[in-house]
Amino acid sequence: MQITLQHYLFISLFLFVTGIYISITKKNAIMILIGIELILNAANLNLVAFSKFDADQMQGQTFALFVILIAACEAAVALAIVLKAYDYFKTVHLNEINNLKY
Amino acid sequence: MVTILAIICFTLPILTFLVLLFAGHLIKRADNVATGLMFVNFLLALFIFIQTFGGQVFHTRFAWVNFGEKLLPLTIGIKIDFLSALLLVIVTFISSLVHLYSKSYMHSDKQYVRYFAYLNTFTASMIGILLGDNLFAMFVFWELVGLTSYLLIGFWYQKNSAVRASKKAFLLNRIGDLGFLVGIMTLWSQFGTLDLEALYIGMKNSEVVNGMWSVSYTVNGFTIIKSLDMMWLTIAGLGIFCGCIGKSAQFPLQIWLPDAMEGPTPVSALIHAATMVAAGVYLLARVFPLLDSFTLDFIAIIGCISAFMGAYAAVSQFDIKRILAFSTISQLGYMVMAMGVGAYQSSLFHLTTHAFFKAGLFLCVGAVIHALHHLQESLEKKHIHLDFDVQNVHLMGGLKKVLPFTYLAYFVTAWAAMGMPFSSGFLSKDAIVAATWGWAQVKASQGQVFFYVVPLVAFTTGFVTAFYMGRQLFVVFWGENRLQHIYSQAKDALKHIHEIDLKMKIPLVLLASLSFFFWFSFNPLSATDSWFYHQILAVKSVVPQHIPPLDLYAEATHHVHIYAIILSVFFAFAGFGAAYLRFGKQKTNTFTRTIPISSYGILQQLSTNNFFLDDLFKRLITKPGLRIALYISYFDKKVIDKTVDLMGVGTVLLAHITAGIDKYGIDGSVNATASLSRFIGRKTSHIQNGKIQSYLTLAILGVVVMGVILFLVG
Amino acid sequence: MTIEIILFYALAFLTIVSTITVAVANNILYAALSLLCTFIGIAGLYIYASADYLAVTQIMVYVGGVLVLLIFGIMLTNKIGIKHLPNPSANKWNGFLLSFSVFIIIALGIVKTNFEKIPWLQANNQTEGKTTTQIGFNLLTTYVFPFELASVLLLVALIGAAFVASKQNK
Numbered sequence: 001m002q003i004t005l006q007h008y009l010f011i012s013l014f015l016f017v018t019g020i021y022i023s024i025t026k027k028n029a030i031m032i033l034i035g036i037e038l039i040l041n042a043a044n045l046n047l048v049a050f051s052k053f054d055a056d057q058m059q060g061q062t063f064a065l066f067v068i069l070i071a072a073c074e075a076a077v078a079l080a081i082v083l084k085a086y087d088y089f090k091t092v093h094l095n096e097i098n099n100l101k102y
Numbered sequence: 103m104v105t106i107l108a109i110i111c112f113t114l115p116i117l118t119f120l121v122l123l124f125a126g127h128l129i130k131r132a133d134n135v136a137t138g139l140m141f142v143n144f145l146l147a148l149f150i151f152i153q154t155f156g157g158q159v160f161h162t163r164f165a166w167v168n169f170g171e172k173l174l175p176l177t178i179g180i181k182i183d184f185l186s187a188l189l190l191v192i193v194t195f196i197s198s199l200v201h202l203y204s205k206s207y208m209h210s211d212k213q214y215v216r217y218f219a220y221l222n223t224f225t226a227s228m229i230g231i232l233l234g235d236n237l238f239a240m241f242v243f244w245e246l247v248g249l250t251s252y253l254l255i256g257f258w259y260q261k262n263s264a265v266r267a268s269k270k271a272f273l274l275n276r277i278g279d280l281g282f283l284v285g286i287m288t289l290w291s292q293f294g295t296l297d298l299e300a301l302y303i304g305m306k307n308s309e310v311v312n313g314m315w316s317v318s319y320t321v322n323g324f325t326i327i328k329s330l331d332m333m334w335l336t337i338a339g340l341g342i343f344c345g346c347i348g349k350s351a352q353f354p355l356q357i358w359l360p361d362a363m364e365g366p367t368p369v370s371a372l373i374h375a376a377t378m379v380a381a382g383v384y385l386l387a388r389v390f391p392l393l394d395s396f397t398l399d400f401i402a403i404i405g406c407i408s409a410f411m412g413a414y415a416a417v418s419q420f421d422i423k424r425i426l427a428f429s430t431i432s433q434l435g436y437m438v439m440a441m442g443v444g445a446y447q448s449s450l451f452h453l454t455t456h457a458f459f460k461a462g463l464f465l466c467v468g469a470v471i472h473a474l475h476h477l478q479e480s481l482e483k484k485h486i487h488l489d490f491d492v493q494n495v496h497l498m499g500g501l502k503k504v505l506p507f508t509y510l511a512y513f514v515t516a517w518a519a520m521g522m523p524f525s526s527g528f529l530s531k532d533a534i535v536a537a538t539w540g541w542a543q544v545k546a547s548q549g550q551v552f553f554y555v556v557p558l559v560a561f562t563t564g565f566v567t568a569f570y571m572g573r574q575l576f577v578v579f580w581g582e583n584r585l586q587h588i589y590s591q592a593k594d595a596l597k598h599i600h601e602i603d604l605k606m607k608i609p610l611v612l613l614a615s616l617s618f619f620f621w622f623s624f625n626p627l628s629a630t631d632s633w634f635y636h637q638i639l640a641v642k643s644v645v646p647q648h649i650p651p652l653d654l655y656a657e658a659t660h661h662v663h664i665y666a667i668i669l670s671v672f673f674a675f676a677g678f679g680a681a682y683l684r685f686g687k688q689k690t691n692t693f694t695r696t697i698p699i700s701s702y703g704i705l706q707q708l709s710t711n712n713f714f715l716d717d718l719f720k721r722l723i724t725k726p727g728l729r730i731a732l733y734i735s736y737f738d739k740k741v742i743d744k745t746v747d748l749m750g751v752g753t754v755l756l757a758h759i760t761a762g763i764d765k766y767g768i769d770g771s772v773n774a775t776a777s778l779s780r781f782i783g784r785k786t787s788h789i790q791n792g793k794i795q796s797y798l799t800l801a802i803l804g805v806v807v808m809g810v811i812l813f814l815v816g
Numbered sequence: 817m818t819i820e821i822i823l824f825y826a827l828a829f830l831t832i833v834s835t836i837t838v839a840v841a842n843n844i845l846y847a848a849l850s851l852l853c854t855f856i857g858i859a860g861l862y863i864y865a866s867a868d869y870l871a872v873t874q875i876m877v878y879v880g881g882v883l884v885l886l887i888f889g890i891m892l893t894n895k896i897g898i899k900h901l902p903n904p905s906a907n908k909w910n911g912f913l914l915s916f917s918v919f920i921i922i923a924l925g926i927v928k929t930n931f932e933k934i935p936w937l938q939a940n941n942q943t944e945g946k947t948t949t950q951i952g953f954n955l956l957t958t959y960v961f962p963f964e965l966a967s968v969l970l971l972v973a974l975i976g977a978a979f980v981a982s983k984q985n986k
Binding site for chain 1: 820821824828831832835836838839844847848851854855858861862864865866867869870873874877878881882885886888889890892893894903904905906907908910911912914915916918919922923926927931947950951954955959962966969970973974976977978980981
């Protein structure tokens with residue numbers, strides 16, 4: 001049997017859902033960053049999969065390249081923020097940070 | 103001209119009354135002013151009287167209230183004919199004599215001026231009755247006379263018995279007036295007018311067909327036909343007679359007259375001898391043509407009963423004025439009886455003579471009372487305190503030695519009251535008893551033998567009249583003075599009794615002289631040919647049914663006249679003789695005050711207690727009336743007040759409930775809304791808990807929901 | 817059952833298992849290291865999808881950069897000297913339910929889509945053509961604008977991260 005588009009899509013879907021799961025349930029802020037990376041990777045995989053089955057091959061891959069770029073920047077900035085937040089709140093567990101509570 | 107004089111005659115006493123009432127204490131000698139004005143009044147009345155000789159009638163009338171096109175207007179007017187002029191003279195004459203007498207009698211009274219004011223207003227009211235030509239005016243003044251007599255009887259209002267007596271007089275008058283009103287209303291509804299002349303004409307034109315009494319008359323061109331059941335004819339007459347029963351103290355409303363002796367003696371002379379009680383007979387005279395034979399028979403029976411009851415009760419009275427009060431009832435019974443048997447002229451003749459001799463009797467009695475009062479006062483000055491009832495005959499006796507003038511006047515007037523020959527009273531009373539005999543004969547010839555009881559009673563009452571008048575004479579003036587024997591302090595009492603002064607003597611002289619026969623007739627045995635009978639003409643009855651056969655009565659009377667004279671003289675002397683035998687020879691200790699009334703024999707008790715009529719009234723009417731009033735007041739207090747209280751409580755309760763609803767319901771709902779909002783807010787604000795992950799969860803949940811919806815829709 | 821298919825399923829298996837390990841690991845470091853495996857798996861899948869340049873870039877940037885960064889972060893935010901780095905999670909079941917429902921929805925979408933109808937989609941197995949040069953060529957002609965913008969972004973991110981993470985005296 002051939003590897004069709006759906007295979008790729010299901011894998012990327014699984015990554016995406018797991019990324020959501022991690023973002024929602026993990027208390028550690030770093031874990032949430034990890035989850036976000038997973039989501040981004042899922043999107044990347046999706047893009048690449050579609051570009052494979054597309055006549056114009058490079059579009060999806062170029063886009064995926066940019067996504068990787070952006071993800072890296074974002075991870076850096078997010079980590080800086082997490083460190084700053086850790087300095088201020090003395091904790092990385094997000095359920096303990098509720099200053100913006102009603 | 104005569105009318106104007108009559109109006110002056112009427113208004114003069116009213117003016118005197120007003121002046122005396124409001125400014126009496128300012129005028130120097132108010133009593134002289136009043137007496138003088140009343141004497142002027144008398145002269146005016148005398149002038150008018152002379153003008154009416156020969157059948158002259160002065161009638162002025164105008165329409166007072168207009169009711170519209172189809173109804174007759176209410177008219178008022180003044181009618182002066184011989185009858186009203188005669189009574190006018192009597193009223194003003196006796197009133198002026200009473201004024202003169204009162205100057206001496208009421209001298210020491212504190213309310214002196216008020217007394218004269220009341221006398222004047224009474225006279226004015228009486229004149230009002232006499233001058234009116236329609237039943238409405240007569241009724242108005244009828245009531246006024248009742249009111250003023252109330253004022254006069256209760257003149258000494260500080261005495262509780264006087265107040266009660268005046269109330270009794272007024273109330274019993276009102277009961278009679280109720281019947282009077284029924285009569286007036288019947289006549290009004292049938293004839294549409296109360297003018298006496300119109301009533302005569304209307305009654306003459308009416309007819310009784312198939313049991314319905316109907317009359318037709320035209321007003322402004324409209325023909326009006328009125329029709330009633332024929333019994334209303336009799337009811338009208340009986341109703342008007344009820345007014346007479348009340349005013350003239352006939353059976354059964356006679357109980358007010360003895361109690362009315364609580365007023366001063368001159369008042370009794372004016373009111374109860376001469377004028378007010380005669381107003382009833384005057385009324386009967388005026389409506390005489392409207393009465394049918396059934397009514398007349400009823401009147402005769404009532405008059406007969408009253409005559410007998412009055413005389414019988416007078417026999418055992420021991421208050422000197424009460425004897426005369428019952429005598430008045432009896433004589434009024436005679437007058438009413440005379441009207442009933444159709445002896446119109448004789449009744450009015452007796453009215454005239456009775457006015458004079460009864461007034462004279464009262465004034466003499468007043469003189470005796472006055473003398474005894476002076477005795478009391480002079481004993482007080484000697485520091486002897488003797489408290490006795492000056493009106494009790496048991497304490498009198500032998501007064502003819504010390505009051506000779508009074509005794510003489512009394513003797514003459516009593517002679518007339520007993521109906522002894524050569525007195526005026528004999529003429530009139532004899533005419534009446536003859537008329538009753540003739541009437542009974544006519545009735546017997548028609549098959550009603552029962553009516554013979556009336557002349558029988560009339561003659562018997564003559565006997566009793568002479569008996570009690572004689573008793574009073576002997577007990578008061580003959581024998582020895584019992585006061586001196588009963589009270590040891592009054593040993594030389596008789597020496598202190600003085601004869602009355604001139605002011606009181608003049609009226610006595612005049613009235614006593616008028617008790618002789620020659621003023622009224624030159625024939626001492628019969629007055630039928632006298633000026634009186636020529637001026638007062640017999641009237642015909644104009645009723646359409648049950649016409650009384652007055653001609654037959656007159657004829658029968660004429661036949662039995664001479665026998666009636668003999669019989670009545672015989673009975674009078676018999677009565678007087680019996681009184682002499684019983685009382686004339688008695689000395690001193692026949693009567694003591696210590697015999698209680700309850701130990702009298704039953705016949706004497708009946709007499710003293712006036713046939714227990716007072717008790718009967720009290721038991722039948724007064725007590726139930728008071729009890730009903732008590733029940734009603736009880737009902738009012740318990741039920742009505744309770745209801746009002748309950749309503750009050752209910753309103754307060756309602757107010758509390760409303761407040762509660764407002765506080766808990768309305769405010770509560772508002773508060774509940776606010777609480778609900780707060781609750782919802784608080785619960786939903788928990789969404790914003792500051793945790794990022796929950797926000798993220800919700801966002802993804804939203805996406806899921808959108809996805810589900812998309813799937814379901816598309 | 818050619819070797820390509822088996823290879824594909826192996827890579828897929830690796831990726832998925834690593835992902836699950838990331839999700840359920842008790843230790844954060846274990847999670848981070850599983851993430852490393854995930855990245856490698858994904859890179860493999862890129863190669864399989866004829867995106868060789870991308871795969872290498874992925875490994876270099878993600879593994880060499882992002883992952884190291886994450887581990888730095890883990891190290892810096894935990895107490896020194898403790899043995900066991902906890903990885904607690906909250907609301908596991910809610911999250912699982914939600915994630916599963918998202919999975920279901922999108923999966924249904926994938927399944928129901930008829931990919932034959934999309935005209936520009938055809939199985940294209942050519943791997944020839946140097947992707948690197950192609951991408952390079954595209955970057956400077958067709959996609960030059962995003963390229964420049966990306967460089968600006970990198971600058972901004974660099975400065976920003978440095979600024980934010982620096983210690984400032986109050």
